[in-house]
Amino acid sequence: MSGLMIDNISMRFDLPGGGSVQALKNVSLNIKAGELMSVLGPSGCGKTTLLNIVAGFLAPTEGQIRLGENVVHGPGPERGMVFQQGALFEWMNVRDNVSFGPDMKGVSRKQSGPKVDHLLEVVGLQDFKEKAIYELSGGMQQRVALARCLANEPDVILMDEPLGALDALTREKMQSLVLDLWKETGKTIILITHSVEEALLLGERLLVMAPRPGRIHKEYNLPFADLGVGNDLRDVKRHADFSITREEILGMIWEMEEEIMGRTEAAQ
Amino acid sequence: MTGLLLLSIYVAAFFLCFFVSRFAVQKLFTKKDFTSLKTVTFGDESAVQANRAASVLSVVLVFLLWVAFTNSILPLPKATGPFVGEVQFTYTSTGPEGQTDDATVKILVYPEDIQFYKDTAGNPMAIPPKPATDPGDGFAKNDSLVVPRYGSKVINVLGNDEITKRGGAKVTHLNGQAVAFGGSVDISGGSLSLTEKGTPFFVPSPGLRMARLYLPAPELTLSRFLQLNAEGYRNFTLLEHTWASLQRVVLGFLFGTLIGVPLGYAMGLTNWSRGWFDPIVEFMRPVPPLALIPLMIIWFGIGEQSKIILLFLAALWIMAIAARSGVSGVAIAKVHAAYSLGASKSQILRKVIVPNSLPEIFTGARVAMGVCWGTVVAAELVAAEKGLGMMIMVASKFQLTDIVIVGIILIGIIGFLIDVGIRWLERIFVPWKGKI
Numbered sequence: 001m002s003g004l005m006i007d008n009i010s011m012r013f014d015l016p017g018g019g020s021v022q023a024l025k026n027v028s029l030n031i032k033a034g035e036l037m038s039v040l041g042p043s044g045c046g047k048t049t050l051l052n053i054v055a056g057f058l059a060p061t062e063g064q065i066r067l068g069e070n071v072v073h074g075p076g077p078e079r080g081m082v083f084q085q086g087a088l089f090e091w092m093n094v095r096d097n098v099s100f101g102p103d104m105k106g107v108s109r110k111q112s113g114p115k116v117d118h119l120l121e122v123v124g125l126q127d128f129k130e131k132a133i134y135e136l137s138g139g140m141q142q143r144v145a146l147a148r149c150l151a152n153e154p155d156v157i158l159m160d161e162p163l164g165a166l167d168a169l170t171r172e173k174m175q176s177l178v179l180d181l182w183k184e185t186g187k188t189i190i191l192i193t194h195s196v197e198e199a200l201l202l203g204e205r206l207l208v209m210a211p212r213p214g215r216i217h218k219e220y221n222l223p224f225a226d227l228g229v230g231n232d233l234r235d236v237k238r239h240a241d242f243s244i245t246r247e248e249i250l251g252m253i254w255e256m257e258e259e260i261m262g263r264t265e266a267a268q
Numbered sequence: 269m270t271g272l273l274l275l276s277i278y279v280a281a282f283f284l285c286f287f288v289s290r291f292a293v294q295k296l297f298t299k300k301d302f303t304s305l306k307t308v309t310f311g312d313e314s315a316v317q318a319n320r321a322a323s324v325l326s327v328v329l330v331f332l333l334w335v336a337f338t339n340s341i342l343p344l345p346k347a348t349g350p351f352v353g354e355v356q357f358t359y360t361s362t363g364p365e366g367q368t369d370d371a372t373v374k375i376l377v378y379p380e381d382i383q384f385y386k387d388t389a390g391n392p393m394a395i396p397p398k399p400a401t402d403p404g405d406g407f408a409k410n411d412s413l414v415v416p417r418y419g420s421k422v423i424n425v426l427g428n429d430e431i432t433k434r435g436g437a438k439v440t441h442l443n444g445q446a447v448a449f450g451g452s453v454d455i456s457g458g459s460l461s462l463t464e465k466g467t468p469f470f471v472p473s474p475g476l477r478m479a480r481l482y483l484p485a486p487e488l489t490l491s492r493f494l495q496l497n498a499e500g501y502r503n504f505t506l507l508e509h510t511w512a513s514l515q516r517v518v519l520g521f522l523f524g525t526l527i528g529v530p531l532g533y534a535m536g537l538t539n540w541s542r543g544w545f546d547p548i549v550e551f552m553r554p555v556p557p558l559a560l561i562p563l564m565i566i567w568f569g570i571g572e573q574s575k576i577i578l579l580f581l582a583a584l585w586i587m588a589i590a591a592r593s594g595v596s597g598v599a600i601a602k603v604h605a606a607y608s609l610g611a612s613k614s615q616i617l618r619k620v621i622v623p624n625s626l627p628e629i630f631t632g633a634r635v636a637m638g639v640c641w642g643t644v645v646a647a648e649l650v651a652a653e654k655g656l657g658m659m660i661m662v663a664s665k666f667q668l669t670d671i672v673i674v675g676i677i678l679i680g681i682i683g684f685l686i687d688v689g690i691r692w693l694e695r696i697f698v699p700w701k702g703k704i
Binding site for chain 1: 599601602604605606607608609610611612615619620623624626698699700
């Protein structure tokens with residue numbers, strides 16, 4: 001497995017009504033193999049754009065993404081993606097969704113079957129293999145999405161607010177699940193979230209981005225992800241440093257949001 | 269007038285049935301499912317379920333109205349019928365010297381469709397003879413005549429008199445009442461008046477029921493259906509007529525789908541195709557297929573080919589637009605997910621875009637089938653040997669309204685069955701519809 005290099009990415013595009021947007025400016029990052037990095041930032045700071053560039057859905061106007069030796073030019077199976085919701089295939093049952101990646105590669109069901117079964121067991125859906133997607137709850141659907149991504153054995157997993165649509169309790173359980181899966185599989189994970197708490201709990205590294213133009217504002221190295229593996233996340237939250245860092249980041253984002261609001265009001 | 273009466277009866281029956289079922293027999297229809305516990309149903313579309321009792325009543329009501337307003341023999345409530353039987357009146361002729369004389373006119377009103385009935389010997393019945401009458405005395409002679417119901421007759425009563433109109437006689441009284449030219453008197457069984465030129469004019473009362481020519485009674489329609497089924501119409505059995513129409517629809521629809529769906533996918537998937545086909549599709553879409561019939565006949569003749577091409581064109585644009593909106597309805601996250609799971613473009617098309625666009629395509633198919641079925645009937649109006657549309661058209665030329673009605677009912681039932689069939693297929697192929 002190899003690390004992910006985000007090398008001086010800029011992204012700028014024209015608007016239909018004239019003018020242009022600088023969505024990202026000179027973003028550079030080096031993510032080591034097996035790292036879990038969470039990305040935070042106010043809305044409009046370009047974090048989803050950055051993720052889409054890493055996934056290969058968007059092309060940067062400057063810079064490049066390298067996974068190991070390979071430059072990223074488009075989407076690929078070595079960079080798996082977990083979406084907020086609605087990315088499962090309703091016309092397939094749970095098992096078919098999870099084995100979609102191996103199926104596309106032409107791996108026979110006989111070969112991929114044990115792995116798929118194992119993953120479904122890991123995410124606790126072994127009894128729901130034949131169920132249709134629309135029969136599952138939101139939390140279960142996200143577990144299917146995780147299993148589907150893992151079944152394809154990507155080097156990097158990109159998560160775009162994967163738990164954003166879940167209720168608080170389910171979300172907490174899923175956070176534990178993500179941590180456990182990360183430790184078990186050793187995958188590189190980039191996790192975008194709106195929740196400061198989630199970013200702190202899950203991120204080994206935490207990136208705070210600033211808007212207009214989208215850029216890296218501050219970076220943290222955090223101990224909480226390692227503390228949380230296999231433990232009760234609520235204990236981690238009671239850690240003294242946890243609330244200090246949380247308040248610091250919240251204040252930072254709050255300030256940025258205020259600034260955006262002020263700017264928008266001034267523009268009006 | 270009859271139409272307004274029918275409409276008001278219908279509206280009244282709608283509300284009457286509603287209140288009766290609501291306050292009297294509602295318990296029969298009450299369900300105990302979850303929806304029944306919703307208190308807000310007005311405005312919540314999902315809580316509105318078709319009341320099957322209302323559906324049954326609605327069909328029964330149409331049938332009852334059909335019986336009531338035709339000369340049906342079924343023992344059900346009837347509207348006032350047309351007058352049939354004998355009626356007579358007297359007229360007074362006044363001669364040139366002021367002399368007067370009375371004479372009687374006997375009128376026999378017979379059913380206008382009498383030739384459709386058989387007598388005891390099995391022969392079609394004929395128009396009855398004039399009622400027997402003797403000329404009577406005086407210079408005005410008695411008359412007799414026959415009139416069909418729903419008909420009318422100007423009665424030249426003076427024609428057989430000793431003093432005719434040319435001789436200076438004129439009709440001054442009807443039934444003893446003095447009547448001016450253009451005036452009228454009341455008479456049982458119809459209306460009697462003098463024309464502007466002074467000739468008695470009799471119109472037997474038509475009642476509220478419709479004549480066989482306009483709307484045949486249900487039992488007549490049924491017996492015509494049975495007869496058509498047994499003997500066929502115009503050298504082809506009813507099944508062949510139905511099959512001919514159905515075949516055209518299915519072929520036109522299939523070709524339209526085979527070309528239209530890939531066309532729609534192409535428009536949904538590539539810039540060039542969308543730009544290329546957009547003007548054509550947007551231009552052809554609002555053109556009603558019926559407007560193309562003359563062109564189809566000029567280009568492809570009056571045979572089967574032109575009809576199927578017409579139906580193909582009717583289905584094509586609908587299916588293309590349905591497929592295009594099916595593609596645009598794919599959540600981008602699904603496509604992204606499939607790409608990052610390593611799917612190729614052709615795999616994306618087969619595994620993501622096609623299944624995801626199925627609901628739209630099925631909706632399009634229902635619309636297209638409806639339009640094709642409507643168009644085929646019109647297409648057969650021109651030079652077809654068989655088909656339900658041809659059957660209706662030819663029958664109407666011979667004033668065989670019962671065949672027209674049989675055709676209309678068959679077209680309706682088959683169209684309905686096609687729709688039910690497509691919805692059934694949809695439930696099988698798109699079980700997730702409406703559940704996400």
